[in-house]
Amino acid sequence: MQYVSTRGNTRPHTFSEAVEAGLAPDGGLFLPDSLPDISSKLASWASLSYAELAAEFFQLFAPEIPADEWKAMTKEAYAKFDSPDVAPLRKITDKTYVLELFHGPTLAFKDFALQLLGLLYKRQTKMSGKHLAVLGATSGDTGSAAIHGCMGQDGIDIFILYPIGRVAPLQERQMACTGASNVYAIPVPGTFDDAQRVVKEIFGDTAFSQSINLSAVNSINIARVLAQCVYYIWAWLKLPEGARSTVEFVVPTGNFGNVMAGWLAQQMGLPCGGFRVATNHNDILYRFFNSGEYRQGDVMPSHAPSMDIQAASNFERYLYFILDQDPAKVREIMIRMKGGEAVSLPPPAVSSFRASRMDDATIPKVIAQMWNDWQYVLDPHTACAFTDMATDRVSVVLATASPAKFPEVVTQATGLEPTHPTLQALKSKPLHTYPLDATSQAVKAFIVAHVG
Numbered sequence: 001m002q003y004v005s006t007r008g009n010t011r012p013h014t015f016s017e018a019v020e021a022g023l024a025p026d027g028g029l030f031l032p033d034s035l036p037d038i039s040s041k042l043a044s045w046a047s048l049s050y051a052e053l054a055a056e057f058f059q060l061f062a063p064e065i066p067a068d069e070w071k072a073m074t075k076e077a078y079a080k081f082d083s084p085d086v087a088p089l090r091k092i093t094d095k096t097y098v099l100e101l102f103h104g105p106t107l108a109f110k111d112f113a114l115q116l117l118g119l120l121y122k123r124q125t126k127m128s129g130k131h132l133a134v135l136g137a138t139s140g141d142t143g144s145a146a147i148h149g150c151m152g153q154d155g156i157d158i159f160i161l162y163p164i165g166r167v168a169p170l171q172e173r174q175m176a177c178t179g180a181s182n183v184y185a186i187p188v189p190g191t192f193d194d195a196q197r198v199v200k201e202i203f204g205d206t207a208f209s210q211s212i213n214l215s216a217v218n219s220i221n222i223a224r225v226l227a228q229c230v231y232y233i234w235a236w237l238k239l240p241e242g243a244r245s246t247v248e249f250v251v252p253t254g255n256f257g258n259v260m261a262g263w264l265a266q267q268m269g270l271p272c273g274g275f276r277v278a279t280n281h282n283d284i285l286y287r288f289f290n291s292g293e294y295r296q297g298d299v300m301p302s303h304a305p306s307m308d309i310q311a312a313s314n315f316e317r318y319l320y321f322i323l324d325q326d327p328a329k330v331r332e333i334m335i336r337m338k339g340g341e342a343v344s345l346p347p348p349a350v351s352s353f354r355a356s357r358m359d360d361a362t363i364p365k366v367i368a369q370m371w372n373d374w375q376y377v378l379d380p381h382t383a384c385a386f387t388d389m390a391t392d393r394v395s396v397v398l399a400t401a402s403p404a405k406f407p408e409v410v411t412q413a414t415g416l417e418p419t420h421p422t423l424q425a426l427k428s429k430p431l432h433t434y435p436l437d438a439t440s441q442a443v444k445a446f447i448v449a450h451v452g
């Protein structure tokens with residue numbers, strides 16, 4: 001299997017090359033050149049552990065990595081999760097299940113991909129003997145998960161940009177209190193989209209990124225999207241058989257990476273019903289799925305900061321499919337979007353998506369109500385999913401973070417003080433940050449000065 005760019009001006013890459021590059025050199029995103037059909041494998045996958053399932057799945061996408069290495073890597077990555085199921089599926093009512101994706105080291109779903117990505121980086125630096133500099137932008141959870149996947153690893157430095165004052169205090173502590181000498185937590189002025197723009201500009205300078213052996217760790221890395229496919233398959237296999245073919249996965253969405261993974265799994269033959277894209281008041285995707293118009297607004301801070309995004313970077317992967325896998329059409333649309341233009345797209349003949357949005361004022365109310373009605377505590381991102389529930393089929397809500405990561409709003413809503421031992425320990429550790437201007441020049445100079 002080879003990996004091609006959504007923009008069509010990149011030679012085909014192997015899995016390992018695509019993972020190492022992150023973003024394709026032509027500015028596009030990597031996708032497999034064809035999708036395998038998993039439908040005939042599902043029955044035999046039902047009895048596997050989470051790590052075994054992940055190993056089976058990844059072998060389809062990276063046959064160049066031997067099966068026993070995949071087994072060892074997935075075992076190591078998911079052993080750090082604090083639930084034996086890794087991704088437990090909890091039944092709330094006959095119609096509503098919650099897939100808890102927050103049992104990893106940083107208590108958000110990003111750990112599923114980034115624990116594994118850290119091990120892939122380690123494997124690659126060992127094989128190539130080359131030092132790797134990992135660069136990413138985060139609205140909070142990606143950065144902390146990436147840092148926890150890479151910290152302390154020989155041959156790797158990790159640089160994470162985040163918007164000052166716009167990530168939750170505990171998220172910042174997860175990034176800046178590791179004490180690891182290969183970790184650089186870099187606050188920059190502006191919003192997540194500004195931080196993301198700087199990262200994209202730096203990768204756009206291919207001479208620079210190649211000379212420093214730079215890899216992108218934000219949600220655009222193909223390994224992340226693939227790692228996230230696994231828990232959709234896992235949850236589907238855990239559902240009662242009668243619920244499977246119509247189940248709606250409800251996905252709190254920002255960069256469109258999580259829900260894109262589910263949709264890809266469906267394209268590979270996972271026979272599920274569809275997806276609801278759940279946004280907060282940064283509702284560009286809600287508007288797109290209801291009107292076909294993709295128009296960027298200003299980012300407004302919310303109780304669900306990891307969804308405070310108006311330029312969903314993984315959306316380009318979906319565009320590629322709805323534009324008939326024609327890179328010329330993707331290039332044209334991306335140029336218009338970059339110029340700030342509102343772009344209208346023809347609705348696909350069959351859509352697996354619907355969308356919902358939630359106001360900021362509603363988020364604490366939903367947390368309170370779910371606690372009162374079902375004694376289940378939601379984090380503010382997951383709360384955004386609990387609106388407009390389907391009544392005629394089963395919903396699986398993806399719980400993207402632990403409530404303990406966002407104690408302020410959860411306490412305000414429920415009176416409970418959610419906590420977790422790993423977060424408790426962070427509070428007494430010193431914070432190391434490296435504030436920079438939100439320009440590619442400033443960040444490049446910093447990387448050059450600090451790369452090991």
Ligand SMILES: *Cc1c(COP(=O)(O)O)cnc(C)c1O
Pocket residue numbers: 108109110141142219252253254255256257258259306307381382400401
């Ligand atoms: C990253 C994140 C999201 C958004 O996921 P995308 O893949 O960017 O759509 C939602 N909730 C939490 C807690 C997150 O960390």
